Amino acid sequence: MESVGYYILGVIVTIIVAFMVGMTYMGLSRKITARVQNRKGPPFYQNFIDAFKLASKETAIHHGFMHHAGPAFLMVASIMSVLIIPVLNDGKWFPNLNFDGDLIFLLYIMVFGPLGMALGAGQTGNPNSAIGVTRGLSQMVGFEIPWVMALVALMMQYQTTSLVDLMAVQQTTGWLMFSSPFAFLAAVLAMLGMFRYSPFDIVGAPTELASGPVSENGGKYLFTMMSSGSIFAFAKLTLYVDLFMGGADNLIELLIKTFTIYLIPMLYGMVSPRYRTEQAIRYFWGWPLFFGFLALVHAMVF
């Protein structure tokens, strides 16, 4: 029973860290965007205030069971990803599920949430939600291809599908972003779509779709979605650090590395207008796909 207790403790601590970091990053991104646009902007802890406000709302409406359970599906995906992805190097963190799932499993569990969420959004009957979902899924087909190419290149080059092994490899070879540069490029370009900042924010385009899939949600539902989003953001950033930047030995190092990675989609988004869905898909099937091919060739030759 002790191991089960330890496991649950690990899960809870990991979730809390992921939640805090994700929320702070999102707040920081709002602040930085505002400064770039020469506004004052909200304080960096604004997202915590928003989340607290949503959580303390008493009334809520729903359109049926799937809508009611949609945020729970979303949470499953976020928390499972954060449990599969090792937070620190060499088992300096709780092992969670690091050894029970591999990269392919991770790829699939990561889409579990969006699909569950899409079902919830579908039941609301709001046309904007469904339109947003179709755009989101189409865009996902777009960025998933270069992303998978990058991962396949890494996995085949180092003959392992385990994240822990890939992190161990980097202890000897150095960061994979230098030894497999093309895979890194493809993965980073795919990341732009994964984070859904501009120019790939057509899914929830605020002025056009009234936030898309999120519309019709409020109070506790929106709170759960928001928390899930920040946990998921942390999971994705940690994944990039683990895969390409040699992981991290302590939390401070992790924070520095993840924030550096986080700046890429954020800063790219600030100077970009919004793409239509087919433009977004074609974007991912252009240069990112080319770098993906180079990565595969690189993996084949070396």
Add this chain to the structure above:
Amino acid sequence: METILTIFIIFIAGATGTYFLGKLSGILRSVIFITTLLVTSWLFFTAVSPDVIIEFEIMGILMSWGLTPLAYVFAIIVFGLAIIIGIYAIKAMEGQRSLNFFFANFLLSVMAMFGILISNDLISFFIFWEIMSWSSYFMVVLNHKDVQRSGITYIIFCVIGAYAMMMAIMIIYSYSGSVMIGDFISNFHAFSLGMKWLLPILLLIGFASKAALMPLHVWAPGAYSNSPMSYTALFSGALSKMGVYGMVIVMIMIVQQIPDGYWIKEVIAWLGGITSAIGTLWAIKQDDAKRMLAYSSVAQLGYIIVGVAIGTPLAMMSGLFLAVMHGIFKSTLFMVVGAIERQTGTSNFTEVTGLIRKMPWTFLAALMSIIALAGIPPLGGFIGKWMLYESLMGSNHYLLIIVIFFSSTAAFLYCYKFLFGFFLGQEEKEWSHVKEAPAMMVVPMIIMAILTFVLGVFPGLILKPINDGMQFLGYVSTDNRFWEMSTIFNDWGNQVVMEPIVYTIFAIFLFFLIFLTLKGYKNTRYVTTKDISSSGEIPREDENLTFITGFMQPFFRAVAPVMKRQIDKYYTSFGKGLEALFDFTRRIYTGNGQTYALYFVIFVILLLMFRDSLF
């Protein structure tokens, strides 16, 4: 008497009884039908063991029947599906016409599939193959709709496959003098090099036409969508697997023996990959659920064929596992469509919406099967997909894996379209009278949905017979090397442990579900789907804002270049060319005696002119 023979006699008696006694009363027909299926399945699961072989002679040809361990895996699919779909069919087919014929034919199909699996000689294999083709053809044209297009297309591809297979059988017999499959495999090295290439290709054409491998897949959408859904569940779930069964034997036992046979494997694997990609794209485009699922079947069989063709232990395991899983979730989906069609009268996404609150159990079955189809953990489809990817990586198929990834990611689009189109969206008054399907239809669907889950958590349950079958094919046992009851490993020793993962998923889901439900329980209320905030406007009662027409339009704008080419067009122009040729022949055979006399005169003159050089 041998159990196998008993099963056959029961099937034939059952089919005859269903047909003739069914004319007396409908209840009698159902009773005979379901008893036949129950007794045969019970006999199969309890009394048939894989090592009994019976031999007898008919008209001087030695026939040999017995169940190999490989066939046992497929027989599990056939009998498991037949009994569940059979129960479903009784209620689902209520009120349709030609019921006696339908149920007798259903039994004949199951019997033919069992016959294929137990045949150890090519003659009985071919006979059962033909019975299967014909019984399924009659089902395709059962409702007298679209006979010209779907029916004829289907039977043409059946015949192409059958001719190819028959040619191969004749060659084998004339060269080696034996029609035993075992003799053929052990004597294969003695054939000439040309025959070594020709025979597997002919056999593969025969099997691939049933498994709907590109470019022989043209019949599938029409045939699957045109038969009654109660049969399509069996058609796509079990019948198409007979093609896979044949391909497994050819790929492993025969192609292995060809020098440079490696290339056949690569070509078939790539065809499988392209089939899955093209099938998926076309599935997304369909507005009719039957056609969508038909294209999806084509795509899913593509994955299975990739696994079978690659042929490493992990790949073969994934192919066979996916075959079982596809049988389960695709037949459930076809049953769901059948239930919806029965309750609403249509299977078109653009017509019917918002059924989730009216048919909740059907929705649950559909949801589970769709999750399994999409390959999302923790349901069974994931295990198969995972093994397929790992095997592709372990065997250095760098590009094929990307194709497979593309098609399985794109599959999310039609998965969502299926669920959204039928169950979600705005509820309409037009469908407010719809009730849940009868229990006899819902229970089989739910059982299948639970099966997808059980096999997802404990894949070892079905990997055990698969392992036995693979050992029969000559593989080393994969037990504890690639799988345990709840764990799967890849070529490099990395693992996915399902049990803790599943428990964690459930814990998280339940925790947040309880949180969402209990928090502010009294102040949470349900509102209808008309009560929405759509740009500040509230739709009126008669307005329907569901977005379903042109559902994935932006995606198709992106992939438009791929969709332009269609294999059907090439077949049509080939057919037109043939027609022109026959027209020309028709001008020679005018039917006029005088013309024939003229031909004769010309022939004699020619003979006289060339007599020196000819004789």
